[in-house]
Amino acid sequence: MTGISVAFGGVKALTDVSLTVEPGQVHGLIGPNGAGKTTMFNVACGLVRATEGRIVWRGQELRRLRPAQLAGLGIARTLQGVGLFPGLTVLENVMVGAHKHAKAGFFSALFAIPTADKDDARLRERAMGALTELDAEGYAARYPGSLPYPVQKRVALARALVSEPELLLLDEPASGLSEDEMHELGELIRLLSGRMSVLLVEHHMDLVMRVCDQITVLDSGRQIAAGTPQQVQNDPAVTEAYLGDAVDDTTDVSELAGTDGGTHRG
Numbered sequence: 207m208t209g210i211s212v213a214f215g216g217v218k219a220l221t222d223v224s225l226t227v228e229p230g231q232v233h234g235l236i237g238p239n240g241a242g243k244t245t246m247f248n249v250a251c252g253l254v255r256a257t258e259g260r261i262v263w264r265g266q267e268l269r270r271l272r273p274a275q276l277a278g279l280g281i282a283r284t285l286q287g288v289g290l291f292p293g294l295t296v297l298e299n300v301m302v303g304a305h306k307h308a309k310a311g312f313f314s315a316l317f318a319i320p321t322a323d324k325d326d327a328r329l330r331e332r333a334m335g336a337l338t339e340l341d342a343e344g345y346a347a348r349y350p351g352s353l354p355y356p357v358q359k360r361v362a363l364a365r366a367l368v369s370e371p372e373l374l375l376l377d378e379p380a381s382g383l384s385e386d387e388m389h390e391l392g393e394l395i396r397l398l399s400g401r402m403s404v405l406l407v408e409h410h411m412d413l414v415m416r417v418c419d420q421i422t423v424l425d426s427g428r429q430i431a432a433g434t435p436q437q438v439q440n441d442p443a444v445t446e447a448y449l450g451d452a453v454d455d456t457t458d459v460s461e462l463a464g465t466d467g468g469t470h471r472g
């Protein structure tokens with residue numbers, strides 16, 4: 207993504223931001239509240255159109271990117287919150303994520319079109335595989351509303367993984383997780399980077415510092431730093447940006463602890 211600017215009416219949410227997620231790398235996008243992280247993420251998903259700038263994927267410029275195109279491009283995403291279909295079981299929810307691989311099957315079934323049983327079986331198998339990878343196979347027959355939030359988040363991630371994306375876009379995947387769950391999530395993201403690239407928008411500094419290969423830091427819609435976790439941690443502009451944020455919002459002081467000393471690095 208190069209030279210991305212976004213304006214909402216008179217508000218400049220992003221000004222000339224560039225970042226490249228390299229193959230097999232985890233790229234973190236961080237910044238204080240209102241920095242523009244979600245807007246940048248939404249540009250990458252096709253949910254927000256950039257006022258200026260270019261998105262290039264696999265050597266091709268994506269003009270007028272729409273969210274519906276992502277799966278076909280080998281890109282999957284999870285959004286803030288969970289977004290599972292309450293009327294479908296966990297397994298069915300994950301099968302929705304696999305639909306680009308199915309010629310017939312689950313979707314034909316949804317719309318009462320005659321199904322190809324083989325496709326359906328393959329889809330189920332892939333969806334169960336993704337659930338197993340996330341230790342959630344035991345919940346396959348349950349409905350999302352009956353499950354604890356962290357489990358719902360794992361299911362949402364399984365749904366993104368089942369399409370075997372080349373690029374996984376994660377928007378605040380650690381929100382609402384305990385320390386232990388966050389640690390597991392970090393290990394999982396590292397594991398996933400062996401077979402896909404990851405763009406990670408996240409508030410939890412210790413997670414970001416532990417799992418990312420490269421980090422881009424935004425503040426007030428502008429890129430203020432970029433580099434390895436160590437480079438970013440040692441950048442005075444970053445500390446300053448977070449200090450300003452901590453003064454505005456005292457609840458963020460604990461997060462600040464991870465940005466200054468390096469003690470959270472794994």
Ligand SMILES: Nc1ncnc2c1ncn2[C@@H]1O[C@H](COP(=O)(O)OP(=O)(O)OP(=O)(O)O)[C@@H](O)[C@H]1O
Nearest residue numbers: 214217218219237238239240241242243244245246
């Ligand atoms: N749809 C919108 N309409 C108008 N302004 C918006 C819209 N979305 C975002 N903004 C503004 O753009 C700026 C960047 O917001 P954004 O949500 O991208 O930041 P963020 O870094 O994700 O913040 P947070 O960490 O609080 O989620 C903010 O000033 C915000 O108020």
